[in-house]
Amino acid sequence: MKICIVGGGLTGLVAAFRLGPGHEVDLYEKRDHLGGCLSSYHINGYWLEEFYHHCFSGDSDLFSLMKELSIDDCLEWLNGTTGYYSNNTIYPLSSPLEILKYPELSLADKMRLALIVMKAKRMDAGDLDQVTARDFILESLGEKIYRSFFEPLLVSKFGENRDRVSAAWLISRVAIRSNRGLSGERLGYLRGGFQTLVNALESSIGKHSVVRLNDPVETLEKDMHGWRVNGRLYDTGVSTLPPHQLGVPGLAAAPRIPYQGAACMAIGLERDISDGIYWLNMKDPAPYGAVVSHTNFVPKDRYGEHIVYLASYFSGKLPPHIDTRMFEDFCSRFDVSGSEVHWKRLAVEPLAGPVYTTGYRDLIPEYASHGLYFAGMFSAPNYPERSMNGAVVAGNEVAALIERTEGR
Ligand SMILES: Cc1cc2nc3c(=O)[nH]c(=O)nc-3n(C[C@H](O)[C@H](O)[C@H](O)COP(=O)(O)OP(=O)(O)OC[C@H]3O[C@@H](n4cnc5c(N)ncnc54)[C@H](O)[C@@H]3O)c2cc1C
16 A cells, blocks of 8 residues: 655654555655654754653653664663742752742642642543633632742743643643652653654664655645645555644644644753753743753763753744843843853744643544544644653554554
């Protein structure tokens, strides 16, 4: 069977990896390289993700794939510490003692917070899909806990969309992420960066399939012979883009999945600016929601310099002058002089992930729809959070479905 796969991000790569050996597969990617949101820069002799990435201990499908590709020995487990930036001060918040010392919440607030974290694991998130996270927290824990704890988290994940996010999303996330150790969370990283995974997939796919770089797909047109894509004919296709992104007959009337963009500035630096903390949520207003110090997670000696990401999300158009605003704010806030900055790069992805609004769960599409297949960040395995593991599961599942239904 001739199959086209649209999008050379992780979902498309995994689908091609599975389908390539048994079918004629063409993988279309609009950029000049593969990886999508998992793309990396090659800079100063090392690979660095355009957007900060780590994996979690429960990412079993991702680990199985790494094993199949014989790169599982590159996986390492490192400590990911967190903190809050509030009133121009960095507060570490990884260990129980640090949390106890956090002055922005009273002891009673902290106990109520701990209680809801414990309860989250037993709550039925489905009941909370129509309630916003904001209303839910305001009602159950009050304004203080919302402003001092949850709002900065929501800002770092959703920016200006924070008030649209559902309580179902929040509770599911809290339940997944509350298994922390005494000094932080164990997070996974690949030696050589996640480019190691993209490279391994690319070389394996290249043995069976055609990778078409710089080849954007705008429409998938059906005719009596099959699906026509950029002048070529296929029996079927998999789109890893949000369903409305491609002109697919009949899809215009289907409900749209709300998406947000990400703008992320990576900076090579002379020194650490976040007191050894990996993930710093900004409670003070700033043109970024989090400062992610990569080299407070992966040892700095691998790079020979400190690396920091400034993370922000936006909806609609990229905010004007975002790069200048981010950089100037960062330098003045953390007292960084021009001579301490080795380099900086801004990565922008307009389709960086769904916004998990109220009612989102009803929008999740089936893999098979309108005579085609759709799998990606919007698919069920990526709820409540799109992730590398979710991309691997979606790629695996859509390929298996195609084999079952069409691959005779
Ligand atoms: C800021 C950020 C941080 C993240 N951090 C983590 C993390 O720490 N841990 C984790 O597990 N996950 C993380 N993720 C999520 C993870 O990167 C994604 O879930 C995963 O990479 C999605 O893969 P995908 O293939 O579904 O989508 P994408 O990566 O978006 O791939 C889609 C591909 O389609 C291509 N394309 C678009 N339009 C066309 C067209 N018309 N024709 C052809 N090709 C087209 C794009 O260029 C892209 O390569 C993060 C994502 C972002 C944005």
